[in-house]
Amino acid sequence: MTPHLNPVALAPAAATTALMHARVQAGFPSPAESYAAGTLDFNQYLVAHPPATFALYAAGDSMSDAGIDDGDLLVVDRAREPLSGDIVIVQLATEFTVKRLRKTPAGLELHPENARVPYPILRPGGDEEWRLVGVVTFIIKHACPRSR
């Protein structure tokens, strides 16, 4: 039997967690105004446009210098206008890929970020089917292997 999995936390109050009373020294960016009833609602922090926000997993290492590793959870906002410098999800031919968007006078470029592997810069266009799906707004990764 498959274990019951929580829905991806997009609905308000779907992902709440007990509010810690101790101050975190590292300076956790405090969404203090937004808590209600003694719990932190991570949706409020992670989801600006609920109907347009999706989550997906990253695969591979072409964006490792941008902090995206294999298996990380990406929060994608389709309502946000992609600007040069944003990390974006692009539908390229029949696949989704994650890259850094650069707008240049010559057109759009999709940059990988991994100094150790010479991945090419993509310049979609011509007869190749592609579309900008959305902007990656958060990268969620496990900091403790035991939490996987």
Place this chain on the structure above:
Amino acid sequence: MPTFALIDGNSFYASCERVFRPDLAKTPIVVLSNNDGCVVTRTREAKALGIRMGAPYFEVAHLERKGLLTVFSSNYELYADMSRRMMDTIASLVPRFEVYSIDECFADLTGLPDDPTDLGQRIRARVEQWVGLPTCVGIGPSKTLAKFCNHLAKRHGKLAGVLDWGGLSPERQAKALASEPAAEVWGIGRRLAEQLAGLGVHNALQLARADPALIRRRFGVVVERVVRELNGVSCLALEDVAPPRQQLVRSRSFGKLLHERDALAAALAHHTAQAAHDLRAQGSVAGLLGVQLHTHRFREQDAQYHACDWRPLPVASSDTLALIRAALALLDRLYRKGYAYKKVGVMLAELQTGATRQADWLAPETDPARLALLGALDTVNHRYGRGTLRLGAEAIASGWQMRRDKPSPCYTTRFAELPSADARMQDE
């Protein structure tokens, strides 16, 4: 003059699948009903293969085997979530709207300064960008004409998905009506169309030009209203919703405004029990349940809140308790404290007739003690894990699993089934 828009998703279930399967963007897809019975959604490409609506799976299986067709079992969990996203996106652009079914809603555009066609295009573009779903928009001075324009917008590609009745000259309007059979008009069923044909009324223009008094005498006030609506006289307000085919709706406005969740829950449970009863009376089961919640539209001094959400039933059911439980779970998701509520409603969709009927174990159906029992059931299951306590009907149902041989992932609602974005490099 009122202005209504009818916005609906094109081949909705199949389009939901496509959002996460770009490889299927231009290929024929069909989605099967509960239990993989028959075709309930076809993409344009699937229609072009000659697949008819309602065709049993075995009729199209050979196309699938040859690799010409992709077939999905229905994934109501995905469709319900995508529906909520689509409706919330539309709500960000229009002041008032009402969900009509899982893939369509009416919006009230009356008095907006925008050009209706422009607004229609903005709605389409935003739903496409935010959610990834293609839609069509029909706009008109009555709901019936909005629906009619939506039908034309879908049929004629050169309209780019939006048609505003008010933008057509009287000649074009007449031509448009004449081009469609009377049965294509909202509220005119096949039987009625046959009777109308007996009077020489074959197309929508002839229906629009029919004598309302005669129509009223022969067919009653409902059909007369259709005739008036076709002539641009709005007879149906936003909340007057004739239930669409294949859907059961029970809702009522309250005599006084309600604030508390428990009061809403009691009303909702009552409607749901009634709907379950009607469902059993017609020997059907529902695969999908929706709940709508509305504040008082015309009390402009009050904060407004309108919400709708859907939930797939684990097993298609007409069991009162199973349906009430799903309805109350949705209510808890939708309910916001601090609003004065005017109306709550339940919608049962994906109806299927002739399936195993489950016994209605516990009656009377809305007895407060039974509702307390539901609450206790949920508390136990929450504390000790899902399925610790189950309704008798569910226990029986788990013996025969619903047939779902071609499932798609729940791309938006389960961590284990999220799509991946490739940060590898495609082979050049």
